[in-house]
Amino acid sequence: MAVGTAQVAEAPRRPPRSKRSLRTRRLAGLIALVVLLVVVVFLSIALGTKVIPLSNVWSALVSPTGTEDDIVIRSLRIPRTVLGVLVGAALGLAGALIQGHTRNPLADPGLLGVNMGAAFFVVVGIYVFGVTTLFGYVWFAFAGAMVASVAVFLLGAAGGRGSPTPVTLALAGAALTFLLSGLVSAIILIDTDTLDAYRFWNVGSLAGRDAEIAGQVVGFLVVGTLIALASAPALNALSLGEDVARSLGQSVRRTRVLGVVAITLLAGGATAACGPIGFVGLVVPHVVRAFTGPDYRWLLPASGLMGAVLLLAADVVGRLVARPGELQVGIVLALVGAPFFIALVRRRKMMSI
Amino acid sequence: MTSTRTETTAQGEQTDRVRLAAEGVRLGYGDRTIVDDLDLEVLHGTVTAVIGPNGCGKSTLLRALGRLLAPTKGHVLLDGRRIDRMPTKEVATVLGLLPQAPTAPEGLTVGDLVARGRHPHQAWYRQWSGDDEEAVAEALAWTGIADLAERPVDELSGGQRQRAWISMALAQGTELLLLDEPTTFLDLAHQVEVLELVDRLHTERGRTVVMVLHDLNLAARYADRLVAMRDGRIMASGTPAEVITEPLLREVFGLDARVVPDPVAGTPLVVPIGTHRV
Structure with missing residues (x-):
């Protein structure tokens, strides 16, 4: 936070200037994220297990002639980059949404049981239906994410006064997650073939996903993004507490339903395409809140951009550190992310929201 | 009386x-x-x-x-x-209502809090308008907290904070x-x-x-x-x-x-x- 004590003391004397500075800071932050995203997208296309000279990267982009480098870039790296941007943005947005809806800075999109629901359906898909391709997993994973979050929402609503509260949602999500993870363990213990297939899916990764997989989920992610961005004013009202939000004329129930739909589409679509990827949804809203403040009209778009930057950057790092092999992005995020998150928490107290 | x-x-x-x-x-x-x-x-x-x-x-x-x-x-x-x-x-x-001891998210400025009182007057097709701007400036001035507009609500004293919330209710009109x-x-x-x-x-x-x-x-x-x-x-x-x-x-x-x-x-x-x- 740039707001130090000295600045606070000065603020009352020059209100117009500091108002402009808040907007300037937000705009500068968004522009910086866009620039970063462009840089990371370029790096993601230029760098990989196979070393390709920059001149060849350029010619593959503007005038491909069907060389091996052209094929690597156009059919592997570009789809992978596009998917990384989509999935990263979706996870960042889903994180900002779940934290806004629960008013809990430690909430993660997985709270709704999306990841475990997807995992359970994938395991069933492998074990019962003999699905073995990434392409085949997508629909099972997405259906599982949907079913899990609808179940969590209904369970959360059942106990209360018709509308689930953050606490009942978290409890229902935790309960269902435990149940499903027990079932997943049971199946992979019985059947080692399923275990083999599942353990690769279970490490979130952008590798091996082609344009077709991106095409399968892009619709869900776009709809989820639109709902998310449209819910900014409602989340702003909700951040003042449910009673204030309702007396400001916001229907809390409708906002919650739309929120769960958006989170399911975004996190479910992301998990379906890439397997469970943690950390992005948790940490991204924290990082961007430092310059956006608690205004969701800024926080949501910034979280989307930051999510894309973070996921893609982690993916590029994963391709470089273990040459000629590569490290899955889910592992990179866990290894790099955990210490980063601890440092973040230690540096300044966790913002209450 | x-x-x-x-x-x-x-x-x-x-x-x-x-x-x-x-x-x-x-x-x-x-x-x-x-x-x-x-x-x-x-x-x-x-x-x-x-x-x-x-x-x-x-x-x-x-x-x-x-x-x-x-x-x-x-x-x-x-x-x-x-x-x-x-x-x-x-x-x-x-009709507006202020609950007992409402809480604002950390870092929210007084000006932004009062602006949120305009929520019922906005819609996706009608965002921030001149009316809103006027109502917010007026509510801040009328409650005597225009000076505090850029301060985070969580840094205010109890009395100032309550004035900020009442100012929000006033802006709601x-x-x-x-x-x-x-x-x-x-x-x-x-x-x-x-x-x-x-x-x-x-x-x-x-x-x-x-x-x-x-x-x-x-x-x-x-x-x-x-x-x-x-x-x-x-x-x-x-x-x-x-x-x-x-x-x-x-x-x-x-x-x-x-x-x-x-x-x-x-x-x-x-x-x-x-x-x-x-």
Whole structure:
């Protein structure tokens, strides 16, 4: 936070200037994220297990002639980059949404049981239906994410006064997650073939996903993004507490339903395409809140951009550190992310929201 | 007190207009009934204070009047229409409510908080407008916190913070305002400051106010009408002089007290008897 004590003391004397500075800071932050995203997208296309000279990267982009480098870039790296941007943005947005809806800075999109629901359906898909391709997993994973979050929402609503509260949602999500993870363990213990297939899916990764997989989920992610961005004013009202939000004329129930739909589409679509990827949804809203403040009209778009930057950057790092092999992005995020998150928490107290 | 009476009388037909009414409402959470078969009318241009011991259902009643809690029986009427059948956004342009000790997210500035009072006047096709800008600037200036507009709400003192929330309610521009214990956690000087502000909302801005208050002497001073509740029922209602009597204090609060005229305003002043130094 740039707001130090000295600045606070000065603020009352020059209100117009500091108002402009808040907007300037937000705009500068968004522009910086866009620039970063462009840089990371370029790096993601230029760098990989196979070393390709920059001149060849350029010619593959503007005038491909069907060389091996052209094929690597156009059919592997570009789809992978596009998917990384989509999935990263979706996870960042889903994180900002779940934290806004629960008013809990430690909430993660997985709270709704999306990841475990997807995992359970994938395991069933492998074990019962003999699905073995990434392409085949997508629909099972997405259906599982949907079913899990609808179940969590209904369970959360059942106990209360018709509308689930953050606490009942978290409890229902935790309960269902435990149940499903027990079932997943049971199946992979019985059947080692399923275990083999599942353990690769279970490490979130952008590798091996082609344009077709991106095409399968892009619709869900776009709809989820639109709902998310449209819910900014409602989340702003909700951040003042449910009673204030309702007396400001916001229907809390409708906002919650739309929120769960958006989170399911975004996190479910992301998990379906890439397997469970943690950390992005948790940490991204924290990082961007430092310059956006608690205004969701800024926080949501910034979280989307930051999510894309973070996921893609982690993916590029994963391709470089273990040459000629590569490290899955889910592992990179866990290894790099955990210490980063601890440092973040230690540096300044966790913002209450 | 007297000036208020003449003012409302001067407004002619509006004097007796019922703005907000509860008709035979039963209120509670889950299986627990807190208020049963309660009737209440709030007249236009009045300040009503609801008093009563802890747990008597004051806040529950206020929540129901503000459509935050749906009665399990009976209705709440806003300007003669059932409030539960009105679009919530429409209600929000007529009636505002501040809960007890509301909290703002960390880092939210006073200006942004007050701006959020404009929420019911906005829609996806009509975002921030000149009207909104004007209403916010006016509300900040009127509550005397324009200087604090860029300060985070969480850095303010209790009194300033409450003024910021009232400023938000003012920017919402509703004719009716429900306040749940607006003076909680404030020292006496700030309690008076907040109630003076409420009084100005009423006299200068023509707001109709219903508030839950704990302090009987301040309630008697600042309200036109008092509603005394016990165990979810209204035990008495009327002017402060009618309601604050020694028998009623015993009946409602179980308190032995003397009631003398307030040396400043002439309104009833409660002096508890107790046993110490009597």
